[in-house]
Amino acid sequence: MAPDPHRSNIDIAHLRDRHRLMWRIRALEQAALRGLDDKVVLGAIHPSIGQEAIAAGVVGALRRDDILLSTHRGHGHTLAKGASSEAMLRELLGRVGGNCGGKGGSMHIADFEVGMLGANGVVGANIVIAAGAAHAIKLKREDKIVCCIFGDGAINRGPFLEGLNWAAVFNLPVLFVCEDNGFAATTRTSSMTAGGGPAVRARAIGLQAEEVDGNDVLAVEDTAQAMIAAIRAGGGPRFLHAKTYRLTGHTGVDTAPYRPADEVAARKLEEPILRAAELLLGAGVPEADIAADRAEAEAEMEAAYAAAIAAPFPGPEEAFRDVQDVGSPALGAF
C-alpha cells in the first residue's frame, strides 16, 4: 500500500476509540458464534469478522440521528450505530429484551432509537428502501443523511440499479457503501460479475464514487467523512467501495472449504484490528493498553451473553402482535 500522509499525524485517542469499537464488534460476533456451539443461537448468523473497519469507519462517521440500513451481515453496523450489545445478543438468542423482541433475529436486527432501520434478509433489498428513507428526509427538509451498506453480491441485483438511479435523479442524501468481501454467499463474486465492479457501475449511473482499503479504519473514516460532508451539504448521493475480506464462512456454520487455506492465512495478516493495533504500537501506545481494549470488549460481551441466556423467550401471544392494525391475524385459521 502507498504511504498515506495522514499517518504522520494520527489522532491517537480517536484511533484507540475505533480500535475499541472494532474489538466490541468482533467480541460480539465471537459471542454469537459461541451461541451457535452452545445451541442457543438457533437461526443462521452471518459473521463480519475481518470486516470491522467498515462498520467502525463509516458508521462511526454518522451522527446519531442519521439513518442506517444494513444487510444480513449487519451486527457490526448495528453495534457501531449505537445499539446495545445486550439487546443485540438477546435478539440473536430470540429472547425478551432483544431489539425486536426476539421476533427478528440476526437477519432482521433493527434499532430505530439509534436510526438503524434494519438489517435485511434479502440481498440488495435495502438499497431502494434507503433511497426512500432519504426521499422522506428531503420532503421533510431535514439535514439527516442515510447510509446504506450492502455487499458485493448485491450489485448484481436490480434494486442496485433502481436505487442508485432513484437517489441520483432526486438528488437524495444517501451514502451507498459496498462492503466488498469478495464472496457472494459461497461463490467468488468476481466469477459472476461482469464489467469493472461496483464503483464503475455507480459512476455509470452518475454518482461520485471512490474506492478505499476497507481494512484501514482511518482511511475508511476519512473517505466517508468527506463524502458525508458533501452529501449533507446537498451534493446528492455518493458511493464508497470498501474492499475487505471475510475471514469466516458465509454463515456461522460454513467452514468455507471453497477457498485455499493459504489465502485465508495471508488475509489474516491484513485484518483491520491487527493493523490498527500496529499503528497504535508504532505511535507509542503501550501494548498493555491495546490488550485492555480487547479484554474490555470481551468482558462486555461475556456479560451480555450471560444476560441474554438468562432472559426468557417471548410468549406465543407475540405471534399475533404487530402483524397489522386492520383485521385479526387469528381470523380464518385453526
Place this chain on the structure above:
Amino acid sequence: MSIISYMEAARQALAEEMRRDKLVWAVGEDLGRGGVFGQYRGLVEEFGPERISDAPISEAAILGASVGAAMMGTRPVVEMRFSDFALCAVDELVNQAAKARFMFGGQTRVPLVVREPIGMWRSSAAQHSQSLESWYAHIPGLVVACPSTPADNKGMLKAAIRCDDPVVYMEHKNLWPLEGEVPEGDHVVPFGVARTVRPGKDITIVSWSAQVHVCARAADVLAGQGIEAELIDLRTLWPWDQQAVLESAARTGRLLVAHEAVQVGGFGAEIAAFVAERLGIKVRRLGAPRAPIGYAPPVEDAVRISETMTVAAVRDMLGK
C-alpha cells in the same frame, strides 16, 4: 350527494387527504401529466412536483423507496399503473412492507397505499388485465381493498391513506368512467364492513370490484324469474366481513361467490370453505378458467364471467 365518476372520486379523495395531511404524497410513473388513466389530473398544479412525484419506470424502487419513506414518517400513495406491473415489486411489498412492523418487533409502521389497477378492460391481453387480489390476501400484514362504486372509491381510498398498515388498493380499470352518488364531506368507508347491494331470501351472492355490477344485473334477471338473490359487495378481502357473509348465508341457505379472477386458488375458495366449514350449506364458486387473458375479443370474452353464467349458476344451485 353529488354524482361523480369512480375516477373523480379517487382524485378527490387523494386531494382532500393531501390537504388534510402534509405528509401524504403520491409517487409513480407519469403522475405529473395526470397518471396513465387521468386519475391524478390537476393534482400537480395544486400540490407541486415533490408531492405529486413522477418516477422512473422502476417498480422495485417506486415501492421500495415508499417503504423507506413510510418508515420515516411520510404517507406515500404509490401508483403501480397496472397490478401486473406491481409484480416487479413483490419483494418490496411482500417481504419488506408487509413484514417490517412485525419482524422489527413493532418499532415501525409502513403506512403506504399501493394503487394497483386490476381487471379486464378492452383488448389489453395477458399482461395488462389480471385480477391478482387473492395473492395479497394471502400475505399477513397487508390490507386488500377492491372498491366497486364511486362512493366506495372515495371513502375507501381515504381510509387507505389514513391506515397505518400497507394497503393494496385495487381499482378496476373498467370502472373509471362509472358515475354514481358520493356523499358530501369527509366520506370515509371503514375496512372490513361489507355492503348489501340488494336484499334477498333465496341465495347469497358475494362478489367485489367490477364483478359486483355483473352480479347485480344477474340478480335483476333472477328477480324477473321469481328468485330473490341477496348480493353482498365484500369491498375488502382483508379484512373481510365474515359476520355479514355468515349471517346472510345462514338466512338464505346457499352461497355463491363470483369473481373475475382465476377460480383456482382464488379468494372465492376461501369464502366458500369458510362458510361451508361453519354452516354446512351448499356453496359454489364462479371464477375464471385458469388461462391467460387473450387480446382478440372472442378470446378475451371466453374467460369472462358473464351475467348469463351467474344466472345459470344460481338457478342450478336452486335446482331450477
